[in-house]
Amino acid sequence: MTTKRQPIIQVKDLVARYAEETILENVSFEVYEGEIFVILGGSGCGKSTLLKHLIGLIRPYSGQVIVDGEDITHANSQGSQGLLRKIGILYQSGALFGSMTIAENVALPIQEYTDLPSDLVPPLVRMKLSLVQLEGYEDYLPSEISGGMRKRAGLARAMALNPKILFFDEPSAGLDPVTSAGLDRLILHLNKSLGTTMVIVTHELQSILAVAQRVIMLDKGTKGIVAEGNPVHLRETSRNPLVWRFFNRQPEESAHPA
């Protein structure tokens, strides 16, 4: 890994605000190419807000977000169109289009952005679906499959155009431990075989320890990053009480004493 420490995402002095409430203040970090990077923190610390800034859904109040050499905070719509094709996003609920079948959902970006002859689209869709072990479910509607399958289908759609970066919003939220572990394994597998950079927002401790190579931890109080590094290392050595409590699954002091 030391061979290519090329930053693919750079965040500089990001300030995020909703109306008059500041969510994040002066957040700066880098994500390197090919790594699995996890943004973690307790509820309401701004994880999802940060993710929305990284994918350009929200413009920052100030600061810069540079994805693959392009500043998305100033990119005009043409530029960000090209950029959007380099990233794939798995939303919390999968965000599949309810009126389309699984196959149509996955085929949508392929048909729209490639010149692939139409008779080659179905086999490609099948390949994408087999990547997430969903072959055979092409003609199902999103409402007809389980939550875990919807997430995997969402992942297949996110990977339709072979993105350089994949973003995950709470991938294991609402999944049982087995399905969730399966998704973790899938993430690791895809990262290893395709070399895709993964940015994951989650607070699922086991999932973090299983997949993350590097993490940043956000906190509501400081409105910024309180820790950065390898999760196992952080768990063992961090002296910051916030980090310690998170990785050792301890409640806050004011909560009920044992």
Place this chain on the structure above:
Amino acid sequence: MRVLGAFLHDKAPISLTVDLSEVTYVDDFGVLVLVQLRHRMTAQSGSFSLINISDRVREILALLHFDDLTEKAPLPRKQISNIFVRLGDASLRHINDFRYLTSFTGSIFLAILYLCRHPRSLRTEDTVLAMQKTGVDALPIVGLISFLLGLIIAFMSSVQLRQFGADIYVASLVSLAMTRELGPIMTAIIVAGRSGSAFAAEIGTMRISEEIDALFTMGFDPTRFLAIPKIVASIVVVPLLTLYSDVFAILGGLVVGVLMLDLTANAYMAQTFATLAPFDVFLGVLKSAVFAFLISWIGCFRGFRVQGGAAGVGEATTSAVVSSIFLIILTDSVFSIILRYWG
């Protein structure tokens, strides 16, 4: 508790000690009694104490924060500031709404321009589906309502016109009123109720389930992807529905004419055709196309503006229908005024 309260009121003791030695278990209702007693005593500036508390009870009391339950005031909710702040908030919200409305309308016109230059970019399947839902599925209800409307107009007017022996003008009245005014308006109102609401609900639900975000980050323009098929479908289908409604209204009038006024069907139809100028029909169709645009535009707009959860979708749906109907009536009066001074 009431007995205890009366007792405390009458005797007004200076101190109260509750012996819990016989108590093995207490639930939150029991704790409530203790809290009330303590509250009464502190109000009378007396003292209150518990003795002989078993471990189990002590645990429960600790769990329910018995010691500091009443002292902590509930966290103040932000909101409810003074009237000026709220007024300002409301104004800002409306300004934001308006700003969004403007940019949304702009994006629709850009998308329509783009569509004119690249007709093949239209999502044909979605458009056909929207046409079916807005148009074909509305045929029975539009037919029935228009038929009844024709019937009512003919019936009411025949009572008056008969006094002057002008029975035959029932045909003129029904056909003219329906093609110029009521046909377009009634059809538009039905479409607003059926489809305008559906557009808002569909797009609103997509908004809260992150599907719009997904579209955007996949590089699709949500306006072009979601709004344009609906708007195009409405503009094509609603004028056709209006013509269909005209036909059924005239049929309704015909039934009254033949059964109650002893007119022949031939005479009725001849009078209808003699009255109607092509311009009347054209005007009705033109109006309904404008109404169709307004309904689908406001429906999609409300959908895109949905915030929060399921309640937000409900609000958007309601406001889509209400604003559509308002806009329909408003535009119709604008049409009337223009025609008055122009025609």
